[in-house]
Amino acid sequence: MxxxxxxxxxxxxxxxxxxxAYDSDHDVIIGSxxxxxxxxxxxxxxxxxxxxxxxRTVNGFDNEMAADRADIxxxxxxxxxxxxxxxxxxxxxxxxxxxxxxxxxMSRDDEGMxxxxxxxxxxxxLVQQKAPSEVPVVGAxxxxxxxxxxxxxxxxxxxxxxxxxxxxxxxxxxxxxDDIEGLRALEAGGVANAPEVESVTPLVINIAMNNxxxxxxxxRYL
Amino acid sequence: MxxxxxxxxxxxxxxxxxxxAYDSDHDVIIGSxxxxxxxxxxxxxxxxxxxxxxxRTVNGFDNEMAADRADIxxxxxxxxxxxxxxxxxxxxxxxxxxxxxxxxxMSRDDEGMxxxxxxxxxxxxLVQQKAPSEVPVVGAxxxxxxxxxxxxxxxxxxxxxxxxxxxxxxxxxxxxxDDIEGLRALEAGGVANAPEVESVTPLVINIAMNNxxxxxxxxRYL
Numbered sequence: 001m002x003x004x005x006x007x008x009x010x011x012x013x014x015x016x017x018x019x020x021a022y023d024s025d026h027d028v029i030i031g032s033x034x035x036x037x038x039x040x041x042x043x044x045x046x047x048x049x050x051x052x053x054x055x056r057t058v059n060g061f062d063n064e065m066a067a068d069r070a071d072i073x074x075x076x077x078x079x080x081x082x083x084x085x086x087x088x089x090x091x092x093x094x095x096x097x098x099x100x101x102x103x104x105x106m107s108r109d110d111e112g113m114x115x116x117x118x119x120x121x122x123x124x125x126l127v128q129q130k131a132p133s134e135v136p137v138v139g140a141x142x143x144x145x146x147x148x149x150x151x152x153x154x155x156x157x158x159x160x161x162x163x164x165x166x167x168x169x170x171x172x173x174x175x176x177x178d179d180i181e182g183l184r185a186l187e188a189g190g191v192a193n194a195p196e197v198e199s200v201t202p203l204v205i206n207i208a209m210n211n212x213x214x215x216x217x218x219x220r221y222l
Numbered sequence: 223m224x225x226x227x228x229x230x231x232x233x234x235x236x237x238x239x240x241x242x243a244y245d246s247d248h249d250v251i252i253g254s255x256x257x258x259x260x261x262x263x264x265x266x267x268x269x270x271x272x273x274x275x276x277x278r279t280v281n282g283f284d285n286e287m288a289a290d291r292a293d294i295x296x297x298x299x300x301x302x303x304x305x306x307x308x309x310x311x312x313x314x315x316x317x318x319x320x321x322x323x324x325x326x327x328m329s330r331d332d333e334g335m336x337x338x339x340x341x342x343x344x345x346x347x348l349v350q351q352k353a354p355s356e357v358p359v360v361g362a363x364x365x366x367x368x369x370x371x372x373x374x375x376x377x378x379x380x381x382x383x384x385x386x387x388x389x390x391x392x393x394x395x396x397x398x399x400d401d402i403e404g405l406r407a408l409e410a411g412g413v414a415n416a417p418e419v420e421s422v423t424p425l426v427i428n429i430a431m432n433n434x435x436x437x438x439x440x441x442r443y444l
Contacts, residue, residue, distance in 0.1 A: 112411045112412075114414070114415070114418065115418055186429055186433050188425065188432055189333050189334045189431070189432050192331065192333040192336070193336070193425075195336070195337065196335075196337055196421050196425035199417070200418075200425065203410065207408055210411050217444065218443070219441060219442070219444075220441070220442045221429050221440070221442075222440065
């Protein structure tokens, strides 16, 4: 599979890029609004992989070119950019592209982080609304411990939850998640169930803020 | 400590009653709208504990009498009853009573369960609004796997999240949770953070519904 990580220069994008490149044979493509930045990060990831004896090609492009080359497009951008990015790539994605939404709308106050989804109910639902109707949309990779994900020296044993209305697309993303060592994908139903999945992200940040030694906490359902 | 479990005849109430009686020296009092039902359940729990060689007295009363006798009052009733129950016991609780709220407002549709809090933002916030202002309120024990909790043959290794604006009360409840073997309490901040904690309950139900072998799933943050 060719996986484009739009916003692949950010923390979750970096972790997913490195892990897929390290743990699987999938082609990893980095997308950014700024193609120079995408190329620089892609080279950085190649160097990181090379230092572990793994010769992998990671390419960087602007978001539209990255999406155009991919089977799977992960929207690893902040929640408030997601709608614009989907509109920007709409012409180059079709029913053979799976759009994956890991972003979460949050607000912060003195108490901590709060779930603050767009009016349509969730970022995943927003992506579904903005994307061409034939493009399957899946929510996944929301609540990962970003620093641990991006650090290949750290083994992790965490779960990610997958939601989506298209069963084939959902199962494809479950498989991609399981390709990352130590990551287990669980299904949580359709896009209507995305709010409960997304709101675990502010929750784990609040747990990290209120308990010693839980800086970069993840979740296991068992 | 004397712990009253209002709604102690239901599943979460049963599990907490049995575990505290089995794992700690706390006095356990069962409350119900119907005092006969409370007494019958209390006897059932005594028999269960006795069958494991543990002679414990568990008393049953109507909710108001149970609350009047307790240092800790756990509102283990359905979300839509919580407000009425708090009003019903308001005269017998004061600043020396800690009110604990484990209930979660949910709605169900074809996709699964959805978080559906009262207008004030969470059941925990509703309890705080309805209770006399001097009574400290803590949200906890929302997302426990009820069948495993009530089955003393099952060891579990799960977390519960604790929220509350009164630090002393929060720490007291953290201690009570830690008194149950295999249960770990983590702090998640003030009552403003209760929605993200409560919404894990519909989430774990959706996970149970969508994955084989996860009938009674709980959560570990790690």
